[in-house]
Amino acid sequence: MSAMNDSLVIAHRNLIRMGRIPEMLVFGLLQPIMFVVLFTYVFGGSIRVGSSISPQAYREFLMAGIFAQTVTFATAGAGAGIADDMHKGLIDRFRSLPMARGAVLTGRTLADLVQTALTLIVLAIVAVIVGWRTHENFGKVLAGFGLLLLFGYAFSWIGALIGLSVRTPEAATSGGLIWLFPLTFISNAFVDANQMPAFLRHIAEWNPFSATVQACRELFGNLPPGFRTPDAWPMQHPVWASLIWSAVIILLFRTLAVRKYRRAHG
Amino acid sequence: MxxxxxxxxxxxxxxxxxxxxxxxxxxxxxxxxxxxxxxxxxxxxxxxxxxxxxxxxxxxxxxxxxxxxxxxxxxxxxxxxxxxxxxxxxxxxxxxxxxxxxxxxxxxxxxxxxxxxxxxxxxxxxxxxxxxxxxxxxxxxxxxxxxxxxxxxxxxxxxxxxxxxxxxxxxxxxxxxxxxxxxxxxxxxxxxxxxxxxxxxxxxxxxxxxxxxxxxxTSDQLKAQTGGERVEVVVRDRGHITAAVEVLSGFGKGETTVEEHTRKLTVPVSGGAKLLAEVIRELDSRDIEMDDVGLRRPTLDDVFLSLTGHLAEEKPGESSEAEGPKARKHTKEPAQ
The missing domain is CATH 3.40.50.300 (P-loop containing nucleotide triphosphate hydrolases)
Known part of the structure; x- marks a missing residue:
């Protein structure tokens, strides 16, 4: 019980901080909004998805990709926050207290989850404004957002490990972002992976990121007309694949991060 | 226990x-x-x-x-x-x-x-x-x-x-x-x-x-370990230095050192405050006027120097001579 309590105390602390540094939230929002607008109006109409080249088909196709990309940016936030705590000696303070060992990290990732949820809400509103529509029932749409949040939560544990491993918050920010670009671009997030060369297509189909995007497209009813679902298992069962990937990432990176935290010295 | x-x-x-x-x-x-x-x-x-x-x-x-x-x-x-x-x-x-x-x-x-x-x-x-x-x-x-x-x-x-x-x-x-x-x-x-x-x-x-x-x-024990106390006298008149050296040498257990420009004389002693009183009486009886007189105990700086051979805050490359045993860096608190 104390572990949950300690995590909530730390999450509360991080949420207070978030409220006092609103520019972080604002910048966190601007980037995906820019992506939505740029991709919709610049690429919309010139990228073929499924058998369609209509701007509306691309718009609906695109959003799941941008949502998924946005939730993975939680990695950088968690990483920078924990690196900052290390740097300022706060981790030492926490480690000298009789609190649950993983609580500092769990608290941080929970606070990031709240931030991710807020970001998704704003982003979904912007998406609707530029013409995004869902074609499934409300429950399925919510389930899609649930998968996104879980996926983002998993990635904040990767961020936690990065934050504990680097010396400065700046390094944690770039270390949390740099590998996300190939990860998100060699996937089905922005283009129809069926049109990629064979070897890239295989990577894209097994990319954890693609599974979540594909699952959301199905749950939102945003698969473009004439879209052929690839034969790869994660693409055939994207909801399961997304859940499994998230669970594996959480288990693996939580274990590594908590172990690292115990030995950390800032 | x-x-x-x-x-x-x-x-x-x-x-x-x-x-x-x-x-x-x-x-x-x-x-x-x-x-x-x-x-x-x-x-x-x-x-x-x-x-x-x-x-x-x-x-x-x-x-x-x-x-x-x-x-x-x-x-x-x-x-x-x-x-x-x-x-x-x-x-x-x-x-x-x-x-x-x-x-x-x-x-x-x-x-x-x-x-x-x-x-x-x-x-x-x-x-x-x-x-x-x-x-x-x-x-x-x-x-x-x-x-x-x-x-x-x-x-x-x-x-x-x-x-x-x-x-x-x-x-x-x-x-x-x-x-x-x-x-x-x-x-x-x-x-x-x-x-x-x-x-x-x-x-x-x-x-x-x-x-x-x-x-x-204890602080006292460490100071004693470094060596004894000394009497320091600053005479008012430069002309009295020679006479004062004579007096101090009578009480000291080592050589008296003289800094001409500051008119300061230092001699290692043992005997504490009682001895200091005797030194003052003797100087006084010879009409040697003093600006300052005192019993100096070694500071912990001296202790550290004698124990480790280097200064407490010495950084690599800084010479101890240039810094002096009293040199100490006080970092100002950041201005708000």
């Missing part, structure tokens, strides 16, 4: 570097031990090992009667740690910081809130309690950090360089707080690079260098 803080043969390596090379400590309950040494001597590593932040490679550590290696969580409940860098959250207010620490010490939210208010009062932070600590001065931050370490009234306290970087006024204030704390019966281990600070606050002093305790004792 071991004291409230007890360590035997603590060894800690960081890669090839031997940070601790067999540190032994024994701090009786209710006393203050000053751990004195230059940067990199192993002071902070010792504190980190004793407060469960680091696991020593070898050795025994017992704090508040609890084996640190076997029951780290029980130790954490009984100690307060105040760090070298004021470890408070800069975006939280003073009150929020203390409440958070209280809750993490497993206090209920209400009790933590009440305790926070008490501490803010005690440390004269009530006026600033609801401002983010980012706006605090260096001295206020240190006080808050110390308050955070005292949330559960721990019987054993560790303070790692509590006044490093503070200006003299804030240092004096913090010293007063520490003295008050110790008079309440808390056992304290304090690390410092300021020899004056150890002299001022600690009952016993351990001098550490290269991960070892190289000398221990």
């Amino acid at each position: 071991p004291g409230a803080i007890y360590a035997e043969g603590l060894v800690k390596h960081f890669g090839d570097v031997k940070a601790l090379d067999g540190v032994d400590l024994d701090v009786p309950e209710g006393t203050v031990l000053g751990l004195l040494g230059p940067n990199g001597a192993g002071k902070t590593t010792t504190v980190r090992c004793l407060t469960t932040l680091l696991r020593p490679d070898r050795g025994t550590a017992i704090v508040a009667g609890i084996d640190v290696l076997k029951h780290p969580d029980a130790v954490r409940r009984s100690v307060g740690l105040s760090g070298q860098f004021a470890a408070v959250d800069e975006y939280l207010t003073g009150r929020e910081n203390l409440q958070m620490v209280g809750q993490l010490y497993q206090m209920r939210a209400k009790a933590a809130k009440q305790r926070a208010a008490e501490l803010l009062e005690q440390f004269h932070l009530t006026d600033a309690a609801d401002r983010p600590t980012k706006t605090y001065s260096g001295g206020m931050r240190r006080r808050l950090d110390l308050a955070a370490a005292l949330v559960v009234r721990p019987p054993v306290m560790f303070m790692d360089e509590p006044t490093t970087g503070l200006d003299p006024r804030n240092r004096q204030q913090l010293w007063d707080v520490i003295k008050q704390l110790v008079s309440g019966g808390t056992t304290l281990l304090l690390t410092t690079q300021y020899l004056e600070e150890a002299d001022h606050l600690a009952h016993d002093i351990c001098v550490v260098d290269h991960g070892r305790v190289i000398a221990r004792g």
Whole structure:
């Protein structure tokens, strides 16, 4: 019980901080909004998805990709926050207290989850404004957002490990972002992976990121007309694949991060 | 029976570097031990090992009667740690910081809130309690950090360089707080690079260098170990120097040194205040006027120099001659 309590105390602390540094939230929002607008109006109409080249088909196709990309940016936030705590000696303070060992990290990732949820809400509103529509029932749409949040939560544990491993918050920010670009671009997030060369297509189909995007497209009813679902298992069962990937990432990176935290010295 | 803080043969390596090379400590309950040494001597590593932040490679550590290696969580409940860098959250207010620490010490939210208010009062932070600590001065931050370490009234306290970087006024204030704390019966281990600070606050002093305790004792014992006291006289009239040297040589147990331009004479003596009185009477009877006269005991700076062969705060490449034994770097607290 104390572990949950300690995590909530730390999450509360991080949420207070978030409220006092609103520019972080604002910048966190601007980037995906820019992506939505740029991709919709610049690429919309010139990228073929499924058998369609209509701007509306691309718009609906695109959003799941941008949502998924946005939730993975939680990695950088968690990483920078924990690196900052290390740097300022706060981790030492926490480690000298009789609190649950993983609580500092769990608290941080929970606070990031709240931030991710807020970001998704704003982003979904912007998406609707530029013409995004869902074609499934409300429950399925919510389930899609649930998968996104879980996926983002998993990635904040990767961020936690990065934050504990680097010396400065700046390094944690770039270390949390740099590998996300190939990860998100060699996937089905922005283009129809069926049109990629064979070897890239295989990577894209097994990319954890693609599974979540594909699952959301199905749950939102945003698969473009004439879209052929690839034969790869994660693409055939994207909801399961997304859940499994998230669970594996959480288990693996939580274990590594908590172990690292115990030995950390800032 | 071991004291409230007890360590035997603590060894800690960081890669090839031997940070601790067999540190032994024994701090009786209710006393203050000053751990004195230059940067990199192993002071902070010792504190980190004793407060469960680091696991020593070898050795025994017992704090508040609890084996640190076997029951780290029980130790954490009984100690307060105040760090070298004021470890408070800069975006939280003073009150929020203390409440958070209280809750993490497993206090209920209400009790933590009440305790926070008490501490803010005690440390004269009530006026600033609801401002983010980012706006605090260096001295206020240190006080808050110390308050955070005292949330559960721990019987054993560790303070790692509590006044490093503070200006003299804030240092004096913090010293007063520490003295008050110790008079309440808390056992304290304090690390410092300021020899004056150890002299001022600690009952016993351990001098550490290269991960070892190289000398221990009370401040007086350490000073005596370095060699005796000396009488210093500044004569008013340069013409009296020769006569004064004659007088001093009669009392001294070594050669009298003369600084012509300052008219200062120094001679090593033994015999303390009584001898000083005799020196003054003799000088007076010969009508030698004095601007200043006194018995000088070796400072802890002298102790450190004679024990380690280098100065406490000497950095590589700085010559000790150029710095002089009194040279000391006071970093100003950051302007707010």
